[in-house]
Amino acid sequence: xxxxxxxxxxxxxxxxxxxxxxxxxxxxxxxxxxxxxxxxxxxxxxxxxxxxxxxxxxxxxxxxxxxxxxxxxxxxxxxxxxxxxxxxxxxxxxxxxxxxxxxxxxxxxxxxxxxxxxxxxxxxxxxxxxxxxxxxxxxxxxxxxxxxxxxxxxxxxxxxxxxxxxxxxxxxxxxxxxxxxxxxxxxxxxxxxxxxxxxxxxxxxxxxxxxxxxxxxxxxxxxxxxxxxxxxxxxxxxxxxxxxxxxxxxxxxxxxxxxxxxxxxxxxxxxxxxxxxxxxxxxxxxxxxxxxxxxxxxx
Amino acid sequence: xxxxxxxxxxxxxxxxxxxxxxxxxxxxxxxxxxxxxxxxxxxxxxxxxxxxxxxxxxxxxxxxxxxxxxxxxxxxxxxxxxxxxxxxxxxxxxxxxxxxxxxxxxxxxxxxxxxxxxxxxxxxxxxxxx
Ligand SMILES: Nc1ncnc2c1ncn2[C@@H]1O[C@H](COP(=O)(O)OP(=O)(O)O)[C@@H](O)[C@H]1O
Ligand SMILES: [Mg+2]
Numbered sequence: 001x002x003x004x005x006x007x008x009x010x011x012x013x014x015x016x017x018x019x020x021x022x023x024x025x026x027x028x029x030x031x032x033x034x035x036x037x038x039x040x041x042x043x044x045x046x047x048x049x050x051x052x053x054x055x056x057x058x059x060x061x062x063x064x065x066x067x068x069x070x071x072x073x074x075x076x077x078x079x080x081x082x083x084x085x086x087x088x089x090x091x092x093x094x095x096x097x098x099x100x101x102x103x104x105x106x107x108x109x110x111x112x113x114x115x116x117x118x119x120x121x122x123x124x125x126x127x128x129x130x131x132x133x134x135x136x137x138x139x140x141x142x143x144x145x146x147x148x149x150x151x152x153x154x155x156x157x158x159x160x161x162x163x164x165x166x167x168x169x170x171x172x173x174x175x176x177x178x179x180x181x182x183x184x185x186x187x188x189x190x191x192x193x194x195x196x197x198x199x200x201x202x203x204x205x206x207x208x209x210x211x212x213x214x215x216x217x218x219x220x221x222x223x224x225x226x227x228x229x230x231x232x233x234x235x236x237x238x239x240x241x242x243x244x245x246x247x248x249x250x251x252x253x254x255x256x257x258x259x260x261x262x263x264x265x266x267x268x269x270x271x272x273x274x275x276x277x278x279x280x281x282x283x284x285x286x287x288x289x290x291x292x293x294x295x296x297x298x299x
Numbered sequence: 300x301x302x303x304x305x306x307x308x309x310x311x312x313x314x315x316x317x318x319x320x321x322x323x324x325x326x327x328x329x330x331x332x333x334x335x336x337x338x339x340x341x342x343x344x345x346x347x348x349x350x351x352x353x354x355x356x357x358x359x360x361x362x363x364x365x366x367x368x369x370x371x372x373x374x375x376x377x378x379x380x381x382x383x384x385x386x387x388x389x390x391x392x393x394x395x396x397x398x399x400x401x402x403x404x405x406x407x408x409x410x411x412x413x414x415x416x417x418x419x420x421x422x423x424x425x426x427x428x429x
Contacts, residue, residue: 093358114351121366125359163361 005049016041016087023080028209029202030073036193037081044088061190062090062165063157065179067172068195071243074169075129077195082127085165093125101135104149112145116152124163133168134178150185157188198241200230206242210249211274221276222252233284252278300407302340305380306397315364318381318399322360325383325395331355332363333384334370336377340406341426353384367399376402404429
């Protein structure tokens with residue numbers, strides 16, 4: 001057995017750097033998240049090096065918790081995480097199974113255990129992603145079957161670490177409360193990663209990538225209008241970061257399509273361009289002055 | 300008497316690692332795996348009891364191995380087999396089926412010969428548990 005290991009080479013051989021670089025390139029912002037993921041990747045490489053030197057240690061606990069508001073990239077990053085864990089040899093297959101309470105918890109006695117186990121079995125070899133995990137715990141109903149699902153989860157998280165990694169996700173405050181009420185679960189989750197909201201600038205960058213991915217482009221005025229749209233939309237209820245943005249772009253595409261059909265004859269440039277008017281027609285812009293009018297009326 | 304039914308049954312018993320590899324192969328083919336058990340290995344007993352539902356959409360053998368461990372715990376002295384079902388059009392049948400566990404002490408079979416009408420002879424094979 002060798003008495004030194006080349007960490008750099010191990011890292012290169014796992015091709016995990018490719019995924020990490022891809023993560024940096026393809027996802028806008030998320031600085032703290034990217035840093036944490038690099039740390040976890042380093043930890044795993046060092047762990048592997050120890051193993052190579054014959055230092056035996058229990059497999060590291062890799063269960064994680066992703067907290068943040070909707071549309072901050074938790075699901076997207078979880079998919080990358082599965083890939084990273086796969087390249088580093090910590091999961092055998094690298095797929096992601098995304099579930100919510102309804103996939104785990106049954107409707108009647110004896111229904112929950114088989115349901116939870118079935119999901120766990122499907123996730124084995126990969127990552128189980130439990131979105132809005134706090135819905136599993138309903139203290140107001142002491143007969144709630146969620147507790148049964150939590151117990152089965154805990155057992156597998158503890159005893160079958162080499163078979164799957166569990167990632168919990170949801171709003172930060174609710175996740176914190178969930179873990180406070182379930183200390184057994186909390187102690188099995190080693191890594192907590194918080195996803196910050198995107199700034200307007202970051203959302204615009206994400207917009208550029210989404211539009212590009214669709215083979216479209218934003219006209220000069222459209223991009224400005226979108227920036228305005230985002231600053232207004234952010235203050236309204238149910239703002240969901242990049243997801244709200246994606247929805248806004250989807251609706252803009254609908255309007256663009258209608259505009260083009262009405263125009264009758266079009267060229268390639270207009271087929272692929274979202275104009276300012278396509279964005280400005282959004283109701284979000286109506287709401288803003290309307291609110292001011294109401295204020296005026298109230299004065 | 301050592302029962303020989305299904306694939307691999309003339310080989311020594313498979314280790315868990317070997318079982319997992321066979322299951323991995325089945326999953327790679329896109330087959331759905333399942334577990335069945337019985338206390339009556341009579342060759343004409345084609346209906347073994349199911350251990351839960353067939354496992355669809357498994358990506359890794361660990362799912363089946365988890366169930367197999369459970370099944371062994373509950374039925375330490377039964378025959379257990381793993382089946383792999385191919386649902387593709389034209390097959391729609393079991394493609395692989397092999398015994399993964401057997402009781403420490405296996406039953407014997409008794410061949411009984413009886414005279415029936417018209418000087419016919421009837422043979423019956425009967426499971427005998429000692
Ligand atoms: N940093 C980012 N860069 C590019 N696109 C992103 C980024 N974050 C999120 N998205 C996009 O926004 C959408 C919502 O992200 P998602 O991962 O589902 O958020 P969450 O799971 O936190 O609700 C997805 O379509 C995703 O591709
Ligand atoms: Mg999500």
